Amino acid sequence: MNVALILNYKAATETISCAESILAHCATLDHVVIIDNDSQDGSAVALQQWLDEKQHRNVTVLNNPENSGYAGGNNYGLRWAVENLNPEYFWVINNDTYVDSDAFSPLLEALKQNDRQFVGSLVLSAETGRLECYGGGKLYPILGKARLLGKNQSIETLQQQGLAHIPDYLMGCSLAFSTALTKEIGLMDEKYFMYFEEVDWQYRAREFGISIKVIPESRLFHYGSLSLGSRSAFYHYYRNRAATRFNKRFYGPGFALVSAFLLSAVTTIKEFRHPTLAWSGIKGAFKGVAMSVK
Structure with a gap:
């Protein structure tokens, strides 16, 4: 079974839009798990009302009893899925994204060829259609900073360059992996709460010989950060x-x-x-x- 995880925090409308887009376009997904991260704004009720109305049998809405951050919320959904759905592959996808084509099947095909890797997508701006990142970014650890690969470039420009970009990490905006991988390396470190969780996870995985790869055939559109708003x-x-x-x-x-x-x-x-x-x-x-x- 192939399972998508969508974490919601005070953005039920966007989460529903994301879920409906992958349900419409990603036929190789078997189940979608939506985790409300203790939003306390009515999100949990809105998500359940949507599910009751649409009667999607392949969607589950979970209510995390506490806001445990990006890592904790996704880990909560992952643990539930492992215990209840017997999944083989996971796709973590941000709730402020949508797809207009099958973005999961290319990721799935890459994992079936090699399940000892994380795979990610091209992330495009929903406003401009230009790249937000070619899968991930480059780290500058001493400065505590990162740079997104290919930001504001066109896909055509990258194709002309041969798509020869290798990020240091993949964005958690779209991240697919096997259940077997999680059993080998463990889950994300919840002490981060926000930021660097998926980067830490991928760097820890290196010690097990796990690699990362961008799958350019997989593309999704990103609206921007919904949970944090402006810098604070x-x-x-x-x-x-x-x-x-x-x-x-x-x-x-x-x-x-x-x-x-x-x-x-x-x-x-x-x-x-x-x-x-x-x-x-x-x-x-x-x-x-x-x-x-x-």
Whole structure:
């Protein structure tokens, strides 16, 4: 069985639109699991009312009893699916996306050829049709930053370049993998709460010989971040905390400490007119250094 996971947080309308698009276009998907991450805004009721009205037998709506972040919410759905659906392959897809063609079958075909890999899609802007990223991005760990591959380019330009781009990581916006892989490497680290969860997961998987691959035939459209809105104290704290904790795990505490200073400087420069936001970023950067890693 092939299962899609869609995490909802205070965006039931967008989540329903995403689910309906993959139900309409992705025939090789057997089941869609929607996880409401304790939205407390009526989302859970709206999702259940939609399901009752449409009577999709291949859709399940779950209510996570707490907002456990991106990793925790998706892990909640993944565990439920493993216990109840006997899935072979998973597709994690952001709720602020939609498809207008079968974006899952190319991912499935790649996994059937090699299930010891994560595979991802081309992510296109819903407004312009141009690339938001060629599957993922490049990391600059010492700065705690990342750059999306191919952002704002046209698909034609990338095709002319031979699609010879290799990201350091795949975006969690569209990420497919086998159940067997999760049993081998474990699930996402929920201590991140927001940001770097899927990056950490893929880097940990490297230790098991797991690779990543972009499947350009798989394409989906992305509206943009719905859960966070504009950059805020929340954004700076969790984004910087995740970056330095990631660095501590994979590059050591000394590297993470240097990264925290540099990231704090960058945040301060960007938010010099908003000292409260800058301070949130600084606290997050050094909190990440202090957090435990395994």
